[in-house]
Amino acid sequence: MLSFISFLEFGLTDILDICMVTLLLYALLRWLKGTAAIKIFIGVFLFYLLWRVFLLLHMDLLSEIIGTFLSVGVIALIVIFQPEIRKFFLFLGNNNFISNIKWLKTTSNNFSQLQVENLVKACKNMSASYTGALIIITKENTLDDIVHTGEYINAEISNELIETIFFKNTPLHDGALIIRNGKLLAARCILPVSQNEHIPSHLGLRHRASIGVTENSDCISLIVSEQTGHISYCINGIIHEDIDEKALRNLLKQEFSQKA
Numbered sequence: 001m002l003s004f005i006s007f008l009e010f011g012l013t014d015i016l017d018i019c020m021v022t023l024l025l026y027a028l029l030r031w032l033k034g035t036a037a038i039k040i041f042i043g044v045f046l047f048y049l050l051w052r053v054f055l056l057l058h059m060d061l062l063s064e065i066i067g068t069f070l071s072v073g074v075i076a077l078i079v080i081f082q083p084e085i086r087k088f089f090l091f092l093g094n095n096n097f098i099s100n101i102k103w104l105k106t107t108s109n110n111f112s113q114l115q116v117e118n119l120v121k122a123c124k125n126m127s128a129s130y131t132g133a134l135i136i137i138t139k140e141n142t143l144d145d146i147v148h149t150g151e152y153i154n155a156e157i158s159n160e161l162i163e164t165i166f167f168k169n170t171p172l173h174d175g176a177l178i179i180r181n182g183k184l185l186a187a188r189c190i191l192p193v194s195q196n197e198h199i200p201s202h203l204g205l206r207h208r209a210s211i212g213v214t215e216n217s218d219c220i221s222l223i224v225s226e227q228t229g230h231i232s233y234c235i236n237g238i239i240h241e242d243i244d245e246k247a248l249r250n251l252l253k254q255e256f257s258q259k260a
Helices: 002-008 012-032 036-056 060-071 073-080 082-092 099-104 113-128 159-166 205-215 245-256
Strands: 133-137 151-156 176-180 183-189 220-224 231-235 238-243
Touching: 036 060, 113 133, 113 159, 113 220, 113 231, 113 245, 133 159, 133 205, 159 176, 159 183, 205 220, 205 231, 205 238, 220 245, 231 245, 238 245
Parallel strands: 133 176
Antiparallel strands: 133 220, 151 183, 176 183, 220 231, 231 238
16 A cells, blocks of 8 residues: 555656656657658557557567567667758757747748739749749748758748749749748748659659658649649649649638638
8 A cells, every 4th residue: 555655656856757758749749740750750659559569469470570670660760860850959059049949839821812812923924924933832841951952032922023033034043932931931942852753754843843842741832834834733742733823822722821
């Protein structure tokens, strides 16, 4: 009985321990949310639960095989999560660590009606003039590593500025335009190209880059084809080709319009 009461003793240190673990798990989920890494993390966790079930059921062969994989899991996770681990330690080494705690907060990327119309108008005008364009709109994943490859702008969304950026004689037209928190954040950004072998052959490098960035994040990409003038969009690595002005407006309103 005394041992049971001793087990139930709960001190300040225990409360602090639970709070720190909770904060760590919350920060980890917020850090990975919107990226392909969160899917890997969930997969590894389910793999671990499966191993525990096999142990409880005394399925020795399966539990031994899975246990062998888990025994080298730390090394595998370091390789898989290398970009996220690097980003985390860079964050810790930042002199503005305390002020940068804002990454724990939920980011918003809500557009006003005017911003939606400016985006639609820009895509419509570039489509009519056969001006190639690639626009990435972020959600939870801020795409900081991609933003740093381009030129920082941080300007209000306007159709004139978007059209100027992608005009073929300007130095910023080659690459992607990143929109975050209702701002034109950076232009001429370099995107990863999808390695999916099932992408239709008629799609060029701009479309492949659009698919690639949405395969690994929760962003939405808008593409204007330089060859056909068609407007397309991509979500979760799936491309929707040749949409009209109404479909584009509905997409932006559904995904980014301010909620009342």
